[in-house]
Amino acid sequence: MTQDVKESFGSPSGSLAAKVRTLAPSMTRSMQRVAEAVAGDPAGCAALTVTGLAELTGTSEATVVRTARLLGYPGYRDLRLALAGLAAQQQSGRAPVITTDIAVDDPLADVVAKLAYEEQQTLADTAAGLDTAQLGAAVTALAAARRTDVYGIGASGLVAQDLTQKLLRIGLIAHAHSDPHLAVTNAVQLRSGDVAIAVTHSGSTGDVIEPLRVAFERGATTVAVTGRPDSPVTQYADHVLTTATSRETELRPAAMSSRTSQLLVVDCLFVGVAQRTYETAAPALAASYEALAHRHRSGRVRP
Amino acid sequence: MTQDVKESFGSPSGSLAAKVRTLAPSMTRSMQRVAEAVAGDPAGCAALTVTGLAELTGTSEATVVRTARLLGYPGYRDLRLALAGLAAQQQSGRAPVITTDIAVDDPLADVVAKLAYEEQQTLADTAAGLDTAQLGAAVTALAAARRTDVYGIGASGLVAQDLTQKLLRIGLIAHAHSDPHLAVTNAVQLRSGDVAIAVTHSGSTGDVIEPLRVAFERGATTVAVTGRPDSPVTQYADHVLTTATSRETELRPAAMSSRTSQLLVVDCLFVGVAQRTYETAAPALAASYEALAHRHRSGRVRP
DNA sequence: CACCGAACCGAAAATATCTTTCATTCGTGA
DNA sequence: TCACGAATGAAAGATATTTTCGGTTCGGTG
Numbered sequence: 001m002t003q004d005v006k007e008s009f010g011s012p013s014g015s016l017a018a019k020v021r022t023l024a025p026s027m028t029r030s031m032q033r034v035a036e037a038v039a040g041d042p043a044g045c046a047a048l049t050v051t052g053l054a055e056l057t058g059t060s061e062a063t064v065v066r067t068a069r070l071l072g073y074p075g076y077r078d079l080r081l082a083l084a085g086l087a088a089q090q091q092s093g094r095a096p097v098i099t100t101d102i103a104v105d106d107p108l109a110d111v112v113a114k115l116a117y118e119e120q121q122t123l124a125d126t127a128a129g130l131d132t133a134q135l136g137a138a139v140t141a142l143a144a145a146r147r148t149d150v151y152g153i154g155a156s157g158l159v160a161q162d163l164t165q166k167l168l169r170i171g172l173i174a175h176a177h178s179d180p181h182l183a184v185t186n187a188v189q190l191r192s193g194d195v196a197i198a199v200t201h202s203g204s205t206g207d208v209i210e211p212l213r214v215a216f217e218r219g220a221t222t223v224a225v226t227g228r229p230d231s232p233v234t235q236y237a238d239h240v241l242t243t244a245t246s247r248e249t250e251l252r253p254a255a256m257s258s259r260t261s262q263l264l265v266v267d268c269l270f271v272g273v274a275q276r277t278y279e280t281a282a283p284a285l286a287a288s289y290e291a292l293a294h295r296h297r298s299g300r301v302r303p
Numbered sequence: 304m305t306q307d308v309k310e311s312f313g314s315p316s317g318s319l320a321a322k323v324r325t326l327a328p329s330m331t332r333s334m335q336r337v338a339e340a341v342a343g344d345p346a347g348c349a350a351l352t353v354t355g356l357a358e359l360t361g362t363s364e365a366t367v368v369r370t371a372r373l374l375g376y377p378g379y380r381d382l383r384l385a386l387a388g389l390a391a392q393q394q395s396g397r398a399p400v401i402t403t404d405i406a407v408d409d410p411l412a413d414v415v416a417k418l419a420y421e422e423q424q425t426l427a428d429t430a431a432g433l434d435t436a437q438l439g440a441a442v443t444a445l446a447a448a449r450r451t452d453v454y455g456i457g458a459s460g461l462v463a464q465d466l467t468q469k470l471l472r473i474g475l476i477a478h479a480h481s482d483p484h485l486a487v488t489n490a491v492q493l494r495s496g497d498v499a500i501a502v503t504h505s506g507s508t509g510d511v512i513e514p515l516r517v518a519f520e521r522g523a524t525t526v527a528v529t530g531r532p533d534s535p536v537t538q539y540a541d542h543v544l545t546t547a548t549s550r551e552t553e554l555r556p557a558a559m560s561s562r563t564s565q566l567l568v569v570d571c572l573f574v575g576v577a578q579r580t581y582e583t584a585a586p587a588l589a590a591s592y593e594a595l596a597h598r599h600r601s602g603r604v605r606p
Numbered sequence: 607c608a609c610c611g612a613a614c615c616g617a618a619a620a621t622a623t624c625t626t627t628c629a630t631t632c633g634t635g636a
Numbered sequence: 637t638c639a640c641g642a643a644t645g646a647a648a649g650a651t652a653t654t655t656t657c658g659g660t661t662c663g664g665t666g
Contacts, residue, residue: 028642028643028644029643029644030643030644030645031643046384049622049623049624050623050624050625051622051623051624054645059644059645060644060645060646061623061624061625061645061646062625062626062627062644062645062646063643063644063645064624065624065625065626066643066644075624075625076623076624076625077623077624077651077652080384081349081383081384081387082387084384084385084387084388084391085387085388085390085391085392085394086391087388088387088388088389088391088392089391089392089394102574104578104581105578106578107435108435108438108439108442108571108575109435111571111574111575111578112430112433112435112438112571113430115430115567115570115571115574116426116427116429116430116567119426119567119570120423120426120427123419123422123423123426124419124423126419127415127416127418127419130415132410132411132412132415135411135415136411139411154468155465155468158461158464158465158468161461162458162461162562165457165458165461256570259465259566260563260566263562263563263566264418264419264422267418267422267559268411268414268415268418271405271414271418272411272414275407275408275409275414278407331613331614331615332614332615333614333615333616334614352651352652352653353652353653353654354651354652354653357616362615362616363615363616363617364616364617364652364653364654365615365616365617365654365655365656366614366615366616367653368653368654368655369615378653378654379652379653379654380622380623380652380653380654
């Protein structure tokens with residue numbers, strides 16, 4: 001199933017294409033067909049009626065409407081309007097855009113350009129798809145938390161650690177856990193007023209869900225940072241922060257872009273908390289900077 | 304920072320307003336009312352149905368349709384679509400291009416936008432400043448290495464781990480060290496044909512320089528990933544990969560953007576190596592993907 | 607000033623489009 | 637294999653758009 005679709009769209013990444021990618025896993029087969037068509041050729045689809053799009057994708061009107069709903073619009077009419085807008089934007093956008101995947105024989109310069117470009121897209125998509133209300137709620141909880149536990153495994157584990165390091169720097173009490181057993185053991189200690197955060201792209205990593213569940217049941221405020229807003233982990237999450245999902249290619253595992261996306265979310269959390277706790281955060285940041293200066297040798301070496 | 308500019312239609316935009324002006328004389332009174340409304344607030348009108356617009360302008364559906372026709376569209380439906388497009392274009396034209404630093408009282412939405420923008424900037428800068436010759440040399444060394452050690456402390460330690468995780472996934476032997484003593488202890492084991500990589504933004508972190516020096520003296524190929532190409536760490540580096548340095552602001556520590564930059568470099572290294580060792584890397588990647596699938600619970604949870 | 611005609615306008619019918627319902631089909635797990 | 641539930645599309649139902657058509661207004665004219 002390689003893209004015979006030609007993927008010739010100018011800027012594949014209006015937040016719509018991102019939304020399609022995020023929601024695709026929770027779509028049924030025929031809905032995916034519709035979503036694909038829409039993401040692939042917004043302008044073309046905007047010109048079609050429900051019936052037209054249904055025929056084009058070999059599905060029914062009902063399915064088209066269902067897809068529109070899933071993408072967050074009240075109905076097809078509104079999706080169509082949005083599509084028209086998107087098309088217009090693309091038109092004026094005129095992005096140079098690197099469309100192709102990274103190939104085995106790409107020269108390194110291309111690899112660098114493509115990777116940078118894709119990560120930039122990921123960032124844009126993440127920012128576009130992040131629910132600031134959920135973010136705000138999570139920030140509020142974090143800022144007031146007695147202690148915070150962060151769960152993550154593999155690449156997500158690094159993100160968890162990153163967040164933890166940052167929170168510690170502004171004087172909060174935070175721990176990252178990547179050992180499932182220890183995570184659960186610690187989760188048991190949590191109670192109302194504490195915060196537990198699970199970082200998992202798939203949202204289905206049992207080892208991460210379990211401690212979150214425990215924390216949830218203990219009354220802690222729970223947050224899920226995941227690329228799948230309908231995945232199991234969200235069952236136990238008071239607040240869900242959605243990360244972007246990008247096309248995965250052979251040489252560029254999904255972990256790469258999901259990490260970028262997760263880190264942005266985590267940064268937002270951090271800055272948000274730092275704002276809320278500015279009085280204490282600012283001096284703490286300054287102090288940690290000061291403390292680190294000693295670990296650095298004097299200066300430059302090459303004249 | 305919302306646009307108080309209000310866009311009080313000095314030039315409501317494009318051919319539409321022009322068309323309205325041109326055609327106005329040939330319009331009847333009520334049609335002019337409709338045309339005016341449309342030209343004055345395309346976005347708002349795009350949200351209305353024929354009936355809505357008719358009521359808003361105190362006219363009838365028929366008149367609205369007639370106006371649409373006069374403006375050159377087959378019917379109201381199409382005018383509406385065009386309006387949506389126009390609105391979107393205007394919207395995007397307002398490239399807010401966030402220049403200011405993150406302030407303590409910025410709303411979260413701004414924080415998200417600014418962070419995303421700055422990280423995107425960092426990525427672009429990194430890609431632009433990366434020396435592909437140096438990168439190529441590092442990749443060659445990595446691809447052929449008997450073993451690879453990566454040193455990093457603090458935030459850079461996470462980057463080091465990230466690289467290690469990836470290299471392991473394609474069957475290479477790699478270790479990350481953030482304990483300075485263990486790092487040195489291990490560095491002693493290195494010899495020609497091995498690779499040592501130091502990740503440090505400042506380039507002056509003694510704890511990271513030391514193991515690199517040891518590795519260098521043992522004859523290993525050494526690589527420095529640093530934001531300061533003239534810093535002490537480069538003394539012992541065969542190849543220097545430069546990361547971008549961005550303005551540091553009070554609420555956004557340098558660690559944030561240097562991490563982004565470092566990760567891009569590390570990703571480039573990884574993909575480069577994966578290309579060189581494609582024969583073995585591809586199946587290894589597939590296998591690790593396969594193995595992880597078992598760790599994930601079945602699928603979606605919400606209907 | 608009354609009358610006429612043409613253009614204008616909107617109510618409502620006719621049509622197209624979108625949405626919902628519901629029976630059927632398909633895939634899946636026991 | 638069967639039974640169940642999810643997925644799907646046909647068709648009914650609801651809305652929106654377009655058309656029709658008759659009433660109204662306005663300017664001119666006898």
